[in-house]
Amino acid sequence: MRHNKKFNHLGRTSSHRKAMLANMASSLIESKRISTTLAKAKALRTYVEPLITKAKDDTTHSRRVVFSHLQNKNAVSELFRDVAVKVADRPGGYTRILRTGNRLGDNAEMCIIELVDYNEAMLTSTEEAAKPKRRRSRRGGKKEEAPAAEAAKQAKPVAEKESATAEAEEVKAVEDVQPVEETEEKAEAEVKSEASAEAEAEEKPADEASEEDKKKEE
């Protein structure tokens, strides 16, 4: 059961995990963007965001609380001096995680985690383009879907016919392959074969004719 297993242990002991997150958090604050695995980035997000919120209130006490989590005085002073000012208007959500593909070697999901307010390229363009883009996609989507669906309907019946005939052929082939059933059914088959031989002879021309019709339709 998953009851109360809220956070990822990352395969480490508590002390190892805390030390690693402290190092990663100070790296993120000092360099604004770090590349890591997706699981670590998600764990780091829940670790640094409360610290950044804490940094908005610049008191000796909050500095000491943050230092106890970071264990790096340069990162603490950077956080309270520069990051806190930039982040002042933002009500949480200070970090951004972008996936970059899988790592060679262990195929781990890699990503970039960065401080949102330090990526100026993303900041300017998102605020301008966000609203009209969404509307356009919704309206355009409905119009495009309708004709596409009609075309699909027209295309489907032909495809279904083809697949049906193909399946029928496969079923016959499968029956031929299975030896166990054959031995059991041989007795029955011998009886039936006389009757079915006549029936098949009648069926086959009909099948061939129907296939020719389909080819003409195409």
Place this chain on the structure above:
Amino acid sequence: MAHPKSKTSKTRRDKRRTHYKASLPTLATCSNCGATVKYHHICPECGYYRGKQVIEKEIAV
């Protein structure tokens, strides 16, 4: 503790594994350079994500 009475034969083991299949990831084309990219991933060719330059990529001369 319960133990297996006999070794699982190669056939039995391989038959079990016939259901282990690799699935194809959903793919899209990059809006900037047209390369094939995974959804929700930065383009590995040009470093764009949702129409914006996210990573600086050096262009080979």
